[in-house]
Amino acid sequence: MPESGELPPSAVAAVGARPFGFYVHVPFCVTRCGYCDFNTYTATELGPGASRQDYADTAIDEVRLARRVLGSGALPVETVFVGGGTPTLLDAGDLVRILRAIDDEFGLAPGAEVSTEANPESVDPAALATLRAGGFTRISFGMQSAREHVLKILDRRHTPGRAVEAVREAREAGFEHVNLDLIYSTPGESDDDWRASLDAAIDAQPDHVSAYSLIVEDGTKLAARIKRGELPMPDDDVAADRYLIADEMLAKAGYGWYEVSNWATSEAGRCRHNLLYWTGGDWWGIGPGAHSHVGGTRWWNVKHPAAYASRLADRKSPAHAREILTDADRAIERVMLELRLISGFPLDDFAPGVRPAVARALADGLLDVDAFKTGHAVLTRNGRLLADALIRDLT
Known part of the structure; x- marks a missing residue:
């Protein structure tokens, strides 16, 4: 990848031909969940050269780089999705500043969808109000389960009822679109546990639910526990049964599937940013390890926050490598x-x-x-x- 971040002429020529969005990766977590292999860092793993306090300014530098690389032509941003990690470990005002930089450089399209992920314990009513007033339109909470023993196996920090409270607080802050993420087939989870989690999610009345089968990734704490025989490997047949339970219960509650792992109460409730991915749109990924795609060229950033910050401080692209799709x-x-x-x-x-x-x-x-x-x-x-x-x- 050129240090300037320059894209091939074929990619630049295609700018604006498809819907365009931004993904913003916030790589910070308080603790690492046992099943997670995402590019995230706790305070002890971060090391020198990067910090939460400076992260918004560094991300804004990449937004400005994106504007230079993509040229000055009109390119309204249809969707913004802030993921992680735990994005809401940043101050809500910092997340709003990143969004404002995207709007200043590119302009948000009328009715743009602006989402952030959040752990239920990482937000409060004041932070949610700041996000909503600052232009965020959608929030996605990592609920995972309503059973304490399942959350413990997943190394989740929130209590079983906190996600439901967070949905209520988001509604009170003015969020019309709220998602709950669930995970099924965790070792030690029963069918009744899974039904209880679905019941709790449905009772919270989000307009979107995502449900994913637990995947045991190599190198994670969960994989090590399974290898030592402390926990059983998730069973594919059990996972299939849990999917059927989810689809039946969600359909009965008025949620229609629109992607294999995603259900919404209406077309308006569907995640437009993910639909941009699934239907061949273009996006620029901000942050360490973030992936981007424009006009058939895909690239990905260096993974460590310190290396990422160093490159941008030197006015170099943080991209590590790229491929041009045939x-x-x-x-x-x-x-x-x-x-x-x-x-x-x-x-x-x-x-x-x-x-x-x-x-x-x-x-x-x-x-x-x-x-x-x-x-x-x-x-x-x-x-x-x-x-x-x-x-x-x-x-």
């Missing part, structure tokens, strides 16, 4: 992403060589018959259970 790469990724959506994938756009596999998936009940008649491949509930394997067959 037409074949982009075609495969399009199938992988769009087939996970309720809108599905156009049948006419499948490569001729995979059409027999498409026909088999329909015969096996993995694709919706009615959607097929309209020219789209849309996953049935059973298809969603087998989505990863099915997508491999269709690419």
Whole structure:
């Protein structure tokens, strides 16, 4: 990656042709959850050369770099998503300053979606009010479970009821769109535990729920505990049963699936930033380890906050490396992403060589018959259970 951050002419020529957003990575956590392998750092892991206090200014430097690289043409920002880590470990005013810099340099599109993740224990009513007044429109809380023993296995710090309280406080602060993240098939979790977590999430009345099967990542504390025999490995059949429980309970409560792991009470409640990823949009990723994509060029930043800050202080791009996607790469990724959506994938756009596999998936009940008649491949509930394997067959 050039030190200037310069992009290939093909990427620059495509700027503005697709919806454009920003992802802002905040890499700080109070403690590391046992299952997490994200690019995050506790205070003891951070080392010299980087700090929470200076982070907003460093991130703003990259926003300005993005403006220089992408040129001065109109490029309204449709979505901003602040993730982590725990973004709300930064002062709410700092998060608002980063958003203001994006607006100043590029301009937020009318009705732009602006989201931040938050741990339930990392916000209070004053911080939520500052975020809402500063332009944030959506907030996503990491609830994970309503059972104390499950939270303990995941090394989560909040109490079981705190996420529900945080949703109420967000509503009182004026947030119309609120998400709760849940994790299922944690070792030691029962079906009743999972139903209780879903009941608690539904009772909190967010307009969006995300539910993910626990993945045991190499190098994590959880993986080490399983390897030592302290905890059992999550079972795929159990995970499938938990997914079915989630889909049934959420549907009964008025939540419709729109992506394999995401449900919303209305189209307005769907996460537009994630839809930008899933439908081939462009975005610039701010922060250590953040990934970006513009016009078929993908790049990723250096991982450590100190290296990231040092490069920007020297007016150099923090990007570590990049790849230019081929037409074949982009075609495969399009199938992988769009087939996970309720809108599905156009049948006419499948490569001729995979059409027999498409026909088999329909015969096996993995694709919706009615959607097929309209020219789209849309996953049935059973298809969603087998989505990863099915997508491999269709690419």
